[in-house]
Amino acid sequence: MLQAIGLTKRYGGLIALGDVSFSVFQGEVLGLIGPNGSGKTTLFECLGGVLPLDAGSLMRDGRPFSARERASILFYLPDAIVPWPSQSVRWALDFTLGFFDGRTSLRGEVVDRLDIAPLLDTTIGALSKGQRKRALLAIGLLMPHPVLMADEPFDGLDLRQSRDVAGTLRSYASAGRTMFLSIHQIRDAARVCDRFVLLSGGRARGEGRIHELAALAAARAGSAVASDDLEEVFLALT
Amino acid sequence: MSAAVRPYVWLLKKEYRELVASRAWWVMLLAMGPLVGVTFISAVRTYAEASGLNGTSAGVGEAFSPLIGVWAPTFSACEVAAVFLLPFVGIRLVSGDRQSGALKIELQHPMSAFTRVGAKALVLLGGWIVASTAPAAAVLLWKSYGGSIYPPELAAVAFGHLLNAGLTIALAAAAAALTEHPSTAAILTLSVTVGTWIVNFIAAVQGGVWERVAGYTPPAMIAGFQHGLIRLDVVLIALTLVLAGLALAAVWLRLGVAVRRRVHESIALGALTAAVVFSCAFATPSWDTSESRINSFPEADEVALARIRAPLRIEAHLAPEDPRRADLEHRAIAKLRRVLPKVQVQYVSATSIGLFEQNAPHYGEIWYELGGRREMSRVTTAEGVLETIYALAGVKPPLESEDAIFRGHPLAVPPKGAAAVFYGIWPALVVAGAVLVGRLGR
Incomplete structure (x- = not known):
């Protein structure tokens, strides 16, 4: 569906992203895995159009697409933001649905699945971190864009909430929506993602399903790596 | 509503809600009453004294025009608010999105950055007009005293202050977009304001080209309107600067565009603005809206x-x-x-x-x-x-006509009820409005 080719971003002499390439397929849950400071957020912000890239391009079905096309394909949900803090969750949903011409028909379902009905009249600034994360995920799921990029979607959620949110994201992916999730907790990533892009030090260290990454790790290390353990695979490749 | 217009309407709604949710706006609204009250009450008292109240000889106020005696000082409260309060309201509205992270979401809509900034400016201007109901209340009070009102000169004063508010909003928007933090934006905005005062000071001392430049600073511009004079060059230059400020804000709010490109665009914008301002300076038409023809010969x-x-x-x-x-x-x-x-x-x-x-x-x-x-x-x-x-x-001087002499509108009445309106009713209404909007707004 989408190919990112040679994405590069520098902050002065620091290379935040160095020649990162990967593919995104329709209806999959793709995990962007990496430790803190590996460049995950930078990559998402560049893809979301809120940070300029120094080099690289995005292709769709083999042809580059414009910023306007990108705005209709990708929706980036940033982490650690408190948008419109004095407005209620209900109004934030109304606004984003109206502003982006979102999926109004899904509103009730998304509110139920993310269990935010009790929060609808609370202002966003008054929500806890986990509540805010669920409210923001609701906004992301209601957007019309075929690809949702969520930065740290499980950050601030407890175990039960993480599982519920993972199930919700997977169900929308199985309905055709593409999920691209940046996750630093590898166990969370293993639970929800179909494929992975491993990022470390601003560089892509591998891409594929877990057994493909295990094979890649084994080839590089010269010894077998457990193919069902993403943590081991990640450590071997980074 | 068409699909093209709908996002803009939603954006306007959002900006309006953000404005009424901001304490800065309510504080400005609250302050406007007493500010206008002080200037209006003092102006009406002076006007009354000159017109013969408290034993002063009647007739001294004959040359008095409400434009100079009442409206210029009363509306000067708007100038104070535009310099010291409005910038913070504007900065809050523009910086707020960046600080909260909302900008990262909103930027993903393909709407142009100028349209986005324009929506903020429109709402801010609306907020300023609401605040301007304080001087409007002064107009009603003056009328209730039996004071004379000459609509063209009053409209010129109000228009001048609206234009000044537009300049302040554009400056605040540009400063907020250029800087990472609201406090830096506030310092930048006030620096520009102080800079214009320095230009006025240098003009007073040096004269020459400085005098010409100082003629286009907000204080000089306001002074012209407060005398009922509408100069086309001043209006055009002010509008150009408003558009340039908003365009600069739009350039720097596009976070996804490389900084180098934004710098180049800003330089080009600066050059274009300078050229337009230079051209507008040659526009000579002007209109004296004052009843006393204070800016004109007979x-x-x-x-x-x-x-x-x-x-x-x-x-x-x-x-x-x-x-x-x-x-x-x-x-x-x-x-x-x-x-x-x-x-x-x-x-x-x-x-x-x-x-x-x-x-x-x-x-x-x-x-x-x-x-x-x-x-x-x-x-x-x-x-x-x-x-x-x-x-x-070699032209024969015209004969002086008695009819052409402005006789003034002396009015020897005290500012009855003004203190209650501006120091009591106005603040109470603003506080009640803030509480009500806070409750209903969600």
Whole structure:
């Protein structure tokens, strides 16, 4: 569906992203895995159009697409933001649905699945971190864009909430929506993602399903790596 | 509602909600009442005293016009609010999105950055108009006292302050977009404001080109409108600067565009703005909306002056800080420029204060040159200047008409009820409004 080719971003002499390439397929849950400071957020912000890239391009079905096309394909949900803090969750949903011409028909379902009905009249600034994360995920799921990029979607959620949110994201992916999730907790990533892009030090260290990454790790290390353990695979490749 | 318009309407709704949710706006609203109250009450008292209240001889206020006696001081509260309060409201609305992270979400809509900034500016202007109901209340009070209202001059004052608010909003938006933090934006905005005061100061001392530049600073612009004078060049330049400020904000709110490109675009915008401002400075039409024709010669004189086709050159040997120069400029030259666009004025002096030039040869002389003839005079009054020009042009001075003399509207009444309105009812209404909007807004 989408190919990112040679994405590069520098902050002065620091290379935040160095020649990162990967593919995104329709209806999959793709995990962007990496430790803190590996460049995950930078990559998402560049893809979301809120940070300029120094080099690289995005292709769709083999042809580059414009910023306007990108705005209709990708929706980036940033982490650690408190948008419109004095407005209620209900109004934030109304606004984003109206502003982006979102999926109004899904509103009730998304509110139920993310269990935010009790929060609808609370202002966003008054929500806890986990509540805010669920409210923001609701906004992301209601957007019309075929690809949702969520930065740290499980950050601030407890175990039960993480599982519920993972199930919700997977169900929308199985309905055709593409999920691209940046996750630093590898166990969370293993639970929800179909494929992975491993990022470390601003560089892509591998891409594929877990057994493909295990094979890649084994080839590089010269010894077998457990193919069902993403943590081991990640450590071997980074 | 069409699909193209819907996002913009939602954006306007959002900006409106963000404005009414901001304490900065409510504080500005709260402060406007007492600010206008102080200036209005003091102006009406002075006007009443001059008109014969409290034993002062009646008739002193005959030359009084409500424009100068009441509206200029009352509306000056708007100038204070525009300098010290409105920038913070604007910065809050523009920086708030960046600080909260909302901008990262909103930027993903393909709407143009200028449209986005324009929505903020529109809402801020709306917020300013709501705040302007305080001087509007003063107008109603004045009317209730039996005061005279001449709508064109009142509209000119209100328009001038609206334009000034637009300038402040554009400046605040640009500062907020250029800087990462609201406090830096506030410092930048106030620095620009202080910068314009410095330009005015230098103009007063140095004169020359500084005087010309200072004529377009907000305080000078406001002063013109407060005298009921609408100058096309001032309006065009102010509108250009408003658009340029908003465009600069739009350039720097596009976080996804490389900084180098934004710098290049800003430089190009600056150059374009300078060119447009330079061109607009040559627009000469102006309208004197004052009932007293404070910015104009009597109509008969204007008709006589209009018959003079040859270019007029005036060389005044007066220093920038010499009070006679200010007299000459305001009482005669400014009026002359409105009737004779081809008038050329040159001031000559060796020092800025002129104190030690008094005995210098030619100091204090004003030379007039018209159609190859020269004449010297030392008179700085409008009548004296006109007399010299008529003599040079060979034009017969028109007869003074009694009907053309402005008799003024003296009004010897105290500002009854104004204190209750501005110090009691206004703050109470604002607080009640803030509580109500806070409860209903969600």
